[in-house]
Amino acid sequence: MPDSQDATSNPRPASAGAANAGEAAGANSPAVEFRDIDIAYGKFVAVRDFSLSIAKGSFVTLLGPSGCGKTTILRSIAGLVDISGGQIMIDGRRVDDVPIYKRNIGLVFQSYALFPHKTVFDNVAFGLKYRNVPKPEIVRRVGKALEMVRLPGSEKKLPSQLSGGQQQRIALARAIVFEPQVLLLDEPLSALDANMREEMRVEIKKIQKETGITAIFVTHDQEEALSMSDRIVVMNQGAVEQIGTPQQVYDTPATAFVADFLGKANMLAGTVSASATAVLLATGQTVNVACPRPLAQGSKVTVVVRPQKLSVGAAAGANVLSGRVVSASYLGGSAIYEIDIGGKANIRANAPISGRVLREGEPIDLGFDPGDCVLLDEAGQRIS
C-alpha cells in the first residue's frame, strides 16, 4: 500500500488514481489535481489545505458526513464555488480563473436538475448545442447517449413523464454526451429509493468504465463508496482523513474517524502492557495484537476490530473475551450481536451462525485474530 502512508498524516498530492503505481511521471498529467485548496465562506472555512491528484479514467469518491466539504470541493471543480487559495488543474491546465461555462465538465446533481420545459432530446442536446456541434451530429450523439443509459426512443418525452430513476439516467446522459474531461456526480443516488439506487450504482459504474471518463463521486453512503470506487477520499471537517482503495480504507483505517465512519468498527481502549504485543484493555482483559513496530510499554492505544472479524462462541480461538448478549439480530446467514464485555460501549459482532442464535442475556465468548485488528495511537492515528 504505497500511498496509504503519506495520505494518513500528510495529504500532499497523493495520487488517488486507478493506475497510479506504474504511471510514468509527466507522460500523463492527472485528470484533476488540487493543490492546497482552501475554501472559505466569510469566516467559515469549508475546506482547508486540500490536495489530491486524480488519474485519468479513474473513479474517485469523496466520502464523508454532511458538512465535511466534499460537495464544496466538487462544486469548486465545476466553478460553482470560488476557491480562496490554492490551484485546481484539469488535464494539467489551471482552471480556477476559467469561468464555469468554459470548463469542460459534466455535472450530475442530486435533484437531477433536468430542464422541466425541455424535452429529453433538448435536455441531452443542451451541452452539444453550446459547443456548436452540427444538427445531424447532435441527433446521432443524443441517440447514442440515450442508448447508453438504456432509454432509447425517449427523445420526445418531458422530464415530468419519467420516473426518478429514469430522470437520473437522462441527467447522466446529458452530462456525458459532450464528452467532458471530468464527470462530477453530486450524491446522484440519494434521491432514489433503495432498489433503484443499487441498480443505478451498477449502471453508473458500467457507463464510467465503457466511456473511460474520469469520475468524481460525492456521497455520504459508505456502501456506495466501497462498491463503486477505485479510490476513496475520506473527508471530515474540511480536511482529508485518508485516501486509499476501498479495501485499504476499510481494512486499515488511518484514523479513528475513518474506522468509525466506515462500518462502525469496535474501538477497544487499552494500554500496552509488559509484552510489546499485548494490550491491557480498559475492561480488564488482555489481548494480543500484531503491530508493525514495537510499542512503548504503558502507551495508550485503541484496538480497532471490525464486527465481521470477530468470531463468537466455540469459533473464538484467540483473544477470547467473555460477555453477555445485549441484543441479537438474525440476518439469515449470519447474526449481529451487541455484546456487553464490561466497557462503556457494547461490542458489535457480525458472525456466521453455528448452531443456534444466542438470546439476550446469555453468556457469549468472542475472539479475534491478532492480525485482524488495527491499532490507533492516542491522537487517533493508525500506528504503522
Place this chain on the structure above:
Amino acid sequence: MLVAPVLVLLIFFLVLPIAVMAAYTFFTFVTAGVETSALTTANWHEFLTDSYYSGFLLKTLRVGAITATLCGVLGYFPAYFIWATTFKHKWLLLLLLIVPFWISFTIRTFSWINILGEQGVINVALLKLGIINEPLPMLYNEGAVILGMLHFLLPYMILNVYVSLESIDRTLIAAARSMGCTSAQAFREVTLPLSLPGLAAGLLLCFVLAAGSYVTPQLLGSGRDALFGNLIYDTIMGELNWPMGATLSIVLFVVLGFFAAIYTRYMGMSQIVKGLGG
C-alpha cells in the same frame, strides 16, 4: 358539509348580485331614474347597434393591453433584481412593494396631479429653469391615465413575476452554466421560460384591473380618455339609466371574464393565486 358556508357566501355576494344585474338588462327604461320590469331587448339592441359603445369597449381593451404590456416590461426587471440580489434582507425589498398599498388608492392617484399638473413639480421646475415658457400639458390625457395605472398595477406584476422566479430550482441555472451557457444564455434558456407563467399571470391581472378601472381615468384623464368603467358610471349615476348601465356592466364582466377563461385554459388559475399570496 364544510363547503356550505362558502357556497352561501358565494351565492349571496356574487351569483345573486350578478343575476339581479343580468335581469335588469331586460328591464325597460322609462325616464331618468324610472324603469319598469316589462321585459325588452331594447338595451341589448342599442348596445349592439350603436358604435359609440363598441368604440368605447375597443378603446378600453386597447388601453388595458398597453398598460399590461408596459407593466410586464417594467415589472420584470425589479422582480428579477429582488430575486437575484444577494442582499440579506430581501423581505425589506418586498415590503417596499407593499408599502404603497398602505396609502389610499385615490390619494395615490391624486398625487400625480401634483407632479404632472400645470402647477406640478415638473412644470414648475422646468419653468423656473427657463427650459420652457409655458407649462407642458402632461395631465388629463391618455398618457397620464396609463401612467397612473402603471403606478397602481406594477406591484401586482412584480410580485407575480417574483413568485414564479422564486419557484425556479437554482441548480437548473448551475446545470445550464456547466454545460456551456454564459449567464445571459442561461437566462434565455432557463430563467425566462420558467418565469413566463408568472409574467402571464401578471399580464392578465394588470389587464383586467386596468380595463376595469374607473378612478384613474376619472381623475387623470379628460372626458375623451374615459374608459368603459366611466361610461357605466355616467349611465347609472348621470343618466340614471339603470337598465342600460346594467347591460354595459354585464358586457364588461363577460368580456374580461372571457380573457380570464382563456388564461385559465392555458396556464391555470393557481399561478395568480400564488402571485397574490406573495
